[in-house]
């Protein structure tokens with residue numbers, strides 16, 4: 308019998324220091340909710356050996372990571388072998404050497420999941436996630452091929468390879484390339500940067516739905532490329548920027564010099580505002596349904612549990628979070644409970660907690676005060692039911 312992990316709602320013993328070096332996702336995270344950044348980045352030595360709060364990923368996000376990492380590694384191998392397109396005859400040799408797409412995807416899945424084995428929130432779900440991901444390999448393989456088919460790689464001549472770990476870049480394709488601008492304390496890792504005939508093209512591979520943030524991210528990379536005197540000492544301009552999605556490619560207009568200047572000013576202002584936002588301890592929370600729903604530390608955030616009582620029902624109203632006080636047992640797998648905080652259910656409303664067969668019944672006991680993430684809410688004969696499954700997380704409140 309598998310068991311839903313049981314944790315305690317804890318407060319960081321020490322809030323994190325403000326970041327010294329910035330990147331696009333960090334800036335967006337702090338702009339979205341400073342407290343989320345602080346709760347995620349604080350250390351929890353009594354919980355695990357890793358840094359920050361242990362993250363929770365779902366199979367969809369893990370599939371996206373797998374596709375992204377596979378596109379990157381195949382792209383890199385093809386570039387190094389001097390291939391320019393997936394249809395080149397040499398590609399078969401390169402892919403055979405790597406074991407073929409299925410083997411590459413399987414290895415990537417295992418590598419990504421291995422990083423989570425010591426994660427107390429995910430450890431018990433690894434095999435389940437692995438099975439789901441392996442079943443998804445045919446679809447992921449098609450996604451990888453769609454991305455790769457769009458790219459014309461520019462081989463790196465060995466004598467003109469430049470220095471992938473530092474130094475001026477010459478003509479060629481560079482993957483997972485780190486750019487930095489120390490004057491704004493910003494770094495960025497570009498999925499694919501290509502230089503040919505003094506023209507630079509930047510690609511980003513996206514596995515989710517299109518978003519304005521993606522073009523904003525590309526513009527930030529163009530800014531870093533323009534300012535990176537080590538990688539781009541000759542000031543080669545970005546002439547094309549592309550976002551590769553599963554079913555289409557979007558061209559994003561590269562910024563001209565004037566636009567780059569205003570982007571730089573804007574970035575500095577935003578960085579200063581973000582620094583100010585994380586200077587208080589704890590930083591301010593910004594509870595809004597569209598962000599909190601995906602927040603991996605919402606169980607620790609008191610503002611979220613207060614705010615969600617005023618929100619409208621989320622999604623289709625079936626998979627939700629709820630805070631309850633557990634009452635008497637109704638049977639081996641069900642308990643009475645009273646609502647403390649929920650969306651669309653008043654405080655003190657009686658509900659019935661129902662455990663899935665696969666969950667150990669010891670996870671809940673009378674008298675517990677718990678926050679339950681990802682429960683299935685339903686109704687049977689006028690009684691609200693709260694279904695607890697293997698993907699539900701239970702957080703006790705002392």
Ligand code: SF4
Nearest residue numbers: 340594599602608611
């Ligand atoms: S739950 Fe919402 S308000 Fe709380 S830290 Fe997360 S994103 Fe911020």
